[in-house]
Amino acid sequence: MVEETDIAVVGAGGGGAVLALALAQKGIRTIVLEQAPGPPQGLRGEILQPNGQQVLDQLGLLSTLPGESTRTVQKFHFCRVGGERLCTVDYGDLPPPYNRAVVTLPNVAHHAILNAIEREPSVSLRYQSTFTGLLREKDRVVGLTAKQGEAQCSIQAKVVVGADGAFSKVREALQIPAELHLYPQGYLIAMLDAARPMDDAKYFVGKRTILGMFPAAGSKVYAFYMIRAGSYDSVKAQGLPALQEAWIKIDPSSEPIFRTLTDWKQTAFMPTGRVRTPTWVADGAVLIGDAAHAMNPHASQGRMQAMVDAMTLADLLPECLATNEYSATKLRTYETARRPQVTMLQKLADEQVLFWNTANPVIGFLRDRVFSTLDRNARLRYRVLSTTAGLRKDPPFGMMDRLMAAGFLPDPSARDVAAGGIR
Numbered sequence: 165m166v167e168e169t170d171i172a173v174v175g176a177g178g179g180g181a182v183l184a185l186a187l188a189q190k191g192i193r194t195i196v197l198e199q200a201p202g203p204p205q206g207l208r209g210e211i212l213q214p215n216g217q218q219v220l221d222q223l224g225l226l227s228t229l230p231g232e233s234t235r236t237v238q239k240f241h242f243c244r245v246g247g248e249r250l251c252t253v254d255y256g257d258l259p260p261p262y263n264r265a266v267v268t269l270p271n272v273a274h275h276a277i278l279n280a281i282e283r284e285p286s287v288s289l290r291y292q293s294t295f296t297g298l299l300r301e302k303d304r305v306v307g308l309t310a311k312q313g314e315a316q317c318s319i320q321a322k323v324v325v326g327a328d329g330a331f332s333k334v335r336e337a338l339q340i341p342a343e344l345h346l347y348p349q350g351y352l353i354a355m356l357d358a359a360r361p362m363d364d365a366k367y368f369v370g371k372r373t374i375l376g377m378f379p380a381a382g383s384k385v386y387a388f389y390m391i392r393a394g395s396y397d398s399v400k401a402q403g404l405p406a407l408q409e410a411w412i413k414i415d416p417s418s419e420p421i422f423r424t425l426t427d428w429k430q431t432a433f434m435p436t437g438r439v440r441t442p443t444w445v446a447d448g449a450v451l452i453g454d455a456a457h458a459m460n461p462h463a464s465q466g467r468m469q470a471m472v473d474a475m476t477l478a479d480l481l482p483e484c485l486a487t488n489e490y491s492a493t494k495l496r497t498y499e500t501a502r503r504p505q506v507t508m509l510q511k512l513a514d515e516q517v518l519f520w521n522t523a524n525p526v527i528g529f530l531r532d533r534v535f536s537t538l539d540r541n542a543r544l545r546y547r548v549l550s551t552t553a554g555l556r557k558d559p560p561f562g563m564m565d566r567l568m569a570a571g572f573l574p575d576p577s578a579r580d581v582a583a584g585g586i587r
């Protein structure tokens with residue numbers, strides 16, 4: 165059976181789902197193939213940064229997220245292992261209305277997007293449908309093949325979008341070379357409970373130690389704990405009390421919260437990787453999100469960037485359809501708009517990996533010194549905040565800023581938040 169559509173999207177993750185909904189709102193016929201049996205149910209990172217909130221708002225979904233499943237967080241305290249506060253970042257310093265972080269219960273925003281897609285007549289979202297290959301005419305991609313349940317199918321499409329994650333099969337089929345780096349550390353995520361709602365987020369750094377604690381809806385708390393990739397089973401084998409003791413050493417004041425970890429089912433492991441590719445486009449095909457540019461989660465922006473990719477591409481595709489022009493040259497407009505911010509964030513996240521994940525006491529000393537400077541320096545702090553919030557395209561620090569952040573130079577504009585402005 166050969167079907168025909170305008171846009172075929174492979175993957176209904178953070179990028180693919182937003183793209184499908186944005187295209188539907190423009191009345192563009194879209195088929196989305198997702199290999200999973202249904203909407204995701206597991207634990208994952210659920211912090212909506214201001215740029216992600218803006219995307220959801222543009223799609224008409226931000227205000228519809230159920231209040232009992234979301235939590236606004238204003239302040240993030242960065243602390244040394246043991247509890248000493250180094251720096252506090254306040255999202256309230258950002259321009260309204262997105263001057264906050266939003267933490268949701270697992271998959272709340274994603275389910276809202278998937279539910280909205282299901283209501284759109286121009287989109288067909290198909291679960292248990294796995295991409296198997298591309299259809300080509302000469303060198304141009306003109307569609308794809310997939311396995312839907314047990315049936316093989318072919319879909320002719322004007323543009324095929326690979327939104328299928330870091331290990332993208334669409335990228336492989338396009339023969340786009342990719343440098344895939346798997347970081348030696350990943351994250352054990354846990355959903356915990358507090359006796360009363362936690363006020364602010366806390367993020368502890370120490371010798372090869374990172375523990376993030378983010379207030380979620382009600383009095384839930386998300387914990388993110390860095391562990392060696394591949395060590396989840398051995399962490400489990402040591403038992404829950406061993407993990408709780410490790411956390412109590414990091415933040416003794418949160419012992420009652422850590423004691424609410426009573427079952428490994430409250431946890432999950434998330435590996436971390438980075439993807440770099442020389443191009444995100446081909447004649448008749450595009451990559452978005454992690455398929456094009458996965459990044460370390462220190463940036464807190466991977467999914468947000470996939471969403472912004474989707475919106476940027478959704479703005480370009482109507483013009484492609486109107487002019488019947490799907491060449492790599494035309495589609496590159498999207499890549500040109502998106503690459504600078506993504507590249508900047510990938511580099512920044514890797515610098516953070518170097519400084520935050522370190523076991524080296526000198527690098528750790530410098531990291532803590534930078535945090536302490538940021539606490540006193542409103543200009544540099546705003547630069548970092550606006551970058552994490554997804555509002556900056558340029559790197560937050562130039563060479564002089566780095567020297568000031570490390571405390572080697574005074575900063576005459578330290579109190580001048582406007583000088584830390586968004587670019």
Ligand SMILES: Cc1cc2nc3c(=O)[nH]c(=O)nc-3n(C[C@H](O)[C@H](O)[C@H](O)COP(=O)(O)OP(=O)(O)OC[C@H]3O[C@@H](n4cnc5c(N)ncnc54)[C@H](O)[C@@H]3O)c2cc1C
Pocket residue numbers: 174175176177178179180197198199200208209210211293294295296327328329330332333350351434435436452453454455458459461464465466467468469470
């Ligand atoms: C520990 C951790 C914490 C994170 N925290 C944050 C955070 O706070 N904020 C943030 O913005 N980002 C965060 N991220 C990053 C974020 O999870 C990813 O960047 C984001 O999910 C990328 O979206 P995507 O749509 O590109 O890919 P994915 O979400 O991976 O979606 C790809 C989809 O494609 C499907 N698929 C794959 N292959 C096929 C195939 N052959 N056929 C059909 N379907 C297929 C998959 O099933 C999946 O549904 C975090 C990541 C980690 C590891």
